[in-house]
Amino acid sequence: MKIHYITGILAMFVVAVHILMRLIVPYSSSLEYAHVIANYQNVFYAILLESILILISIHGFNGVRVILLELRQSKIWENSVTITTIIAMIVLVSYGTRTIILANGLGL
Numbered sequence: 001m002k003i004h005y006i007t008g009i010l011a012m013f014v015v016a017v018h019i020l021m022r023l024i025v026p027y028s029s030s031l032e033y034a035h036v037i038a039n040y041q042n043v044f045y046a047i048l049l050e051s052i053l054i055l056i057s058i059h060g061f062n063g064v065r066v067i068l069l070e071l072r073q074s075k076i077w078e079n080s081v082t083i084t085t086i087i088a089m090i091v092l093v094s095y096g097t098r099t100i101i102l103a104n105g106l107g108l
Contacts, residue, residue, distance in 0.1 A: 040103035
């Protein structure tokens with residue numbers, strides 16, 4: 001359960017930094033395509049987005065795992081739920097990382 005608390009606190013901090021970065025630029029210009037791509041090509045911003053992706057994924061999938069474990073109490077159920085949530089999290093983080101890399105212009 002400590003991982004849930006740690007990722008929650010870290011995610012709040014990283015999302016706060018993200019929101020503060022968004023407040024610097026006027027809202028209308030922050031939605032323009034060129035500005036969005038320029039943000040993705042900024043290494044600091046790409047690392048910030050990647051950390052948000054990883055922290056929120058771990059936090060969210062761990063929460064779903066805990067909820068599903070409350071439904072049943074058996075070792076087989078616990079193992080299958082744990083493996084399924086880890087696989088789903090890896091798939092989501094991989095797809096998000098691919099998107100960040102492609103938007104950064106590095107290609108795959």
